[in-house]
Amino acid sequence: QVQLVESGGDLVKPGGSLRLSCVASGFTFSDYYMSWIRQAPGKGLEWVSYISSSGSTTVYADSVKGRFTISRDNAKSELYLQMSSLRVEDTAVYYCAKFLNFAHDYWGQGTLVTVSS
């Protein structure tokens, strides 16, 4: 069965950096686009970024453009999100998700990022 397991969430100060990882199993990772979506405490879902199956195409939400970088290692079946210049408003649970036909068909359990001084 499809499994997505995120890690790397932590408490970080404003202006700091963090790298999230997502390990995928149960499907041919290199065949699919992948996404990151976040959810601030008590708030709704916000799409962050997606990456093509080869990694050649990446798209970002305006709110993170220039600060976050999505990447993948198909040999390891891993997805990453490098986050820099973090702001208090980036505090959220970050989910990785398999992306098919512009829908997110499988989600991980999420990892919490807290940005606070």
Place this chain on the structure above:
Amino acid sequence: QSALTQPASVSGSPGQSITISCIGISSDVGGYNYVSWYQQHPGKAPRLLIYDVSNWPSGVSNRFSGSKSANTASLTISGLRAEDEALYYCSSYTDSSSVVFGGGTKLTVL
């Protein structure tokens, strides 16, 4: 990338049907048949219910159905059950190649 507009809350009694609307614009909901719907129970990850406006992923009950007219997509849940009480989100592809979610709708089963 403004969020799609959903009602904050809807409610219904067991066995009834309810519909949740999702209002976008011509550059997202109205321009593409890439609308999806998600269910999220407290403390859990979202679950895909509908993709491509009206298609079901494997394992999703046909009590959930989706449709679209112009810039508005809708999710209908028939035969309401207590376990349907959750948050529901719509999502759409946009003409800037991005993805946008709705603000979410809390369904209460009375």
